[in-house]
Amino acid sequence: MVLAEWAVELKEVRKTYRTGPIDVPALRGVSLQIAAGEFAAVAGPSGSGKTTLLNIIGGLDRADAGEVWVAGQNLQLLSSGELAHLRLQRIGFVFQTYNLLPVLSALENAEFTLLLQGVPAHKRREKVEKLFSEVGLAGLEDRRPAELSGGQQQRVAVARAMVTEPALILADEPTANLDSATAIALLDVMEHLNRVTGTTFIFSTHDPQVMERAHRFIRLRDGQITSDETRDRQAAGVAAKGDAV
Amino acid sequence: MISGRLPQLAWRNLWRNPRRTFITMAAIAFGYVMLLFVACLMAGLRWQMIQNGTCLIMSQIQVHAPGYYPSRSIKKTLGGRQGTDVSAMLAAISADRRVYAATPRVYGYGLLSAAHRSAGVELMGVAPDQEPKVTILNSQIAKGSYLSARMPKGVVIGDKLASTIGIDVGSEIVLLTQAADGSMGNDVYTVVGIFHSGLDAVDRGLVLMSLSSLQDLLHLAPARIHEVGIKLNDITAATTVAAALDLQLDKTLPVQAMAWPELAPELANYVEFNRAITFVLFFIFFLLAVLGIMNTMLMAVFERTRELGMLMALGMRPVQVIVLILTEAAGLAVASLVVGGALGVPVLWYLQEHGLDLGGASGGVISLAGVVVGRLWYGRQDFPAYGEAALGLAATALVSALYPAWRAAHFRPTEAIRKV
Numbered sequence: 001m002v003l004a005e006w007a008v009e010l011k012e013v014r015k016t017y018r019t020g021p022i023d024v025p026a027l028r029g030v031s032l033q034i035a036a037g038e039f040a041a042v043a044g045p046s047g048s049g050k051t052t053l054l055n056i057i058g059g060l061d062r063a064d065a066g067e068v069w070v071a072g073q074n075l076q077l078l079s080s081g082e083l084a085h086l087r088l089q090r091i092g093f094v095f096q097t098y099n100l101l102p103v104l105s106a107l108e109n110a111e112f113t114l115l116l117q118g119v120p121a122h123k124r125r126e127k128v129e130k131l132f133s134e135v136g137l138a139g140l141e142d143r144r145p146a147e148l149s150g151g152q153q154q155r156v157a158v159a160r161a162m163v164t165e166p167a168l169i170l171a172d173e174p175t176a177n178l179d180s181a182t183a184i185a186l187l188d189v190m191e192h193l194n195r196v197t198g199t200t201f202i203f204s205t206h207d208p209q210v211m212e213r214a215h216r217f218i219r220l221r222d223g224q225i226t227s228d229e230t231r232d233r234q235a236a237g238v239a240a241k242g243d244a245v
Numbered sequence: 246m247i248s249g250r251l252p253q254l255a256w257r258n259l260w261r262n263p264r265r266t267f268i269t270m271a272a273i274a275f276g277y278v279m280l281l282f283v284a285c286l287m288a289g290l291r292w293q294m295i296q297n298g299t300c301l302i303m304s305q306i307q308v309h310a311p312g313y314y315p316s317r318s319i320k321k322t323l324g325g326r327q328g329t330d331v332s333a334m335l336a337a338i339s340a341d342r343r344v345y346a347a348t349p350r351v352y353g354y355g356l357l358s359a360a361h362r363s364a365g366v367e368l369m370g371v372a373p374d375q376e377p378k379v380t381i382l383n384s385q386i387a388k389g390s391y392l393s394a395r396m397p398k399g400v401v402i403g404d405k406l407a408s409t410i411g412i413d414v415g416s417e418i419v420l421l422t423q424a425a426d427g428s429m430g431n432d433v434y435t436v437v438g439i440f441h442s443g444l445d446a447v448d449r450g451l452v453l454m455s456l457s458s459l460q461d462l463l464h465l466a467p468a469r470i471h472e473v474g475i476k477l478n479d480i481t482a483a484t485t486v487a488a489a490l491d492l493q494l495d496k497t498l499p500v501q502a503m504a505w506p507e508l509a510p511e512l513a514n515y516v517e518f519n520r521a522i523t524f525v526l527f528f529i530f531f532l533l534a535v536l537g538i539m540n541t542m543l544m545a546v547f548e549r550t551r552e553l554g555m556l557m558a559l560g561m562r563p564v565q566v567i568v569l570i571l572t573e574a575a576g577l578a579v580a581s582l583v584v585g586g587a588l589g590v591p592v593l594w595y596l597q598e599h600g601l602d603l604g605g606a607s608g609g610v611i612s613l614a615g616v617v618v619g620r621l622w623y624g625r626q627d628f629p630a631y632g633e634a635a636l637g638l639a640a641t642a643l644v645s646a647l648y649p650a651w652r653a654a655h656f657r658p659t660e661a662i663r664k665v
Binding site: 104 | 552560565
């Protein structure tokens with residue numbers, strides 16, 4: 001029986017990639033529970049399975065074995081269309097390389113997921129402008145990505161992920177392309193949003209200063225969890241989201 | 246849904262690589278201009294052939310006695326041996342508002358002799374004052390004059406016949422024929438005019454004379470005619486009007502009304518062939534366009550693999566990805582058609598107003614399927630064909646984008662996002 005209070009629960013999840021004749025195990029029996037409102041970091045060296053883990057939690061990839069529960073749903077049982085719907089409605093993504101649409105302005109990029117949800121234009125604008133002022137992007141709404149710094153672009157990406165008010169945000173090495181000061185500023189923004197909205201954040205990293213900011217710190221090596229620490233700051237920093245999973 | 250923003254996003258995506266989009270657009274636009282050019286010239290050729298084919302001698306509709314056509318027996322006159330009230334019949338035909346003019350005709354075959362030479366000829370008796378309203382042979386007179394009531398024994402012959410026999414305007418000729426009653430008819434006539442139609446068979450074998458003269462020669466009473474030739478206000482209604490006249494006239498007199506496609510099946514076949522050729526050319530262009538547009542759209546999709554993967558990761562459904570790509574292709578097509586249409590307007594205007602001079606290529610007048618085309622090949626606006634070309638190109642763009650769109654919709658987000 002899986003308890004619904006977990007934002008994410010993984011049970012004995014396995015994933016193996018086949019590269020030509022060679023099988024490359026990416027996850028080897030990972031079990032994990034992440035509560036609603038957590039601000040969790042997944043760390044580990046390259047090839048440890050961080051990205052695979054986030055992709056499986058985000059429904060972008062399927063586990064070969066085990067159970068993956070997100071937002072109260074067993075992802076293994078969902079169709080591609082249902083997974084896309086789940087991602088759109090309940091999960092936000094922040095990518096290492098921002099992945100903004102270069103032909104859209106900052107505001108248009110941030111509202112894109114709302115557009116996919118069918119939210120009317122005035123509500124989209126209202127939500128994005130509110131979020132932009134929270135993440136320090138006020139006044140930059142009309143700029144194209146090429147006209148923004150890396151840190152600003154990543155804030156737009158965070159705003160895009162947050163704007164649909166998802167239960168869970170997955171960020172794959174969100175600070176990897178940012179300098180230290182910008183990375184810290186971005187973490188401030190993410191932590192602020194986590195605290196204010198209660199949205200669950202899971203991000204992968206191998207940046208020590210990012211790891212320090214996490215309230216929960218999960219270390220992966222060779223596709224297995226080698227350590228899982230919860231830090232004191234969690235109690236002060238996390239406000240559980242009322243309707244979170 | 247994202248329908249409102251989709252065209253905007255698609256349009257901006259198109260202009261990410263302006264040079265590629267511009268080149269593809271230029272190719273489609275140029276192709277559209279070519280299609281307009283071909284459609285306009287082909288429509289002009291059809292029109293010229295139909296006009297020239299029907300207005301030289303034949304007319305657009307002919308009314309005969311049943312069974313007269315195609316054997317053209319001189320005995321089978323309208324109304325049989327008693328004939329008919331020709332004036333009343335012409336009035337009945339002209340009562341139809343779609344009819345521009347109607348004229349009576351008599352035909353016969355005979356031997357033309359002059360001095361030392363003779364030739365077999367077709368005799369056509371016409372009303373000199375009415376025939377020019379239906380056909381234009383009166384405007385083809387190269388020498389002398391057309392028939393007139395003042396010279397009932399005057400005839401007009403073709404230039405090739407004149408040179409073969411060795412006669413000129415003013416020469417006397419003898420026409421010998423078998424009359425409708427079986428006796429021999431012969432008389433002396435004077436050549437009043439020589440025409441040049443451009444059609445060898447006509448210029449070499451037709452003798453035009455007044456209706457009454459030929460009736461006399463054939464021993465036919467004035468009430469006996471073989472045919473009524475009709476010109477309409479709108480030639481495209483020929484078949485419909487012929488059917489209506491057939492029904493209407495048949496109430497008082499057994500008749501057979503035939504429209505030009507029935508009278509000149511080779512011309513009608515050519516017109517159909519011309520249309521088919523036009524569409525074959527369209528189709529060939531569409532096939533070429535498929536390759537060009539597909540190449541552009543594939544490039545556009547593959548260089549955005551990562552981005553499309555990201556959109557799918559965010560929750561964009563495959564069908565929305567397909568719609569996005571198809572919208573980009575549609576945008577490309579519409580913009581190209583607008584540009585092509587704008588460029589095509591002066592081309593179409595020139596073709597219609599000035600035509601193409603075929604004189605240099607043919608050395609003079611050319612004829613096709615037994616019809617004189619003329620030295621100048623004029624275009625004619627064929628808006629349905631322009632619309633079909635535009636719709637065809639738009640459909641081609643969408644079909645061309647289907648495969649790239651399908652490929653894009655099948656990207657796996659995790660793999661697509663990793664693409665550099």
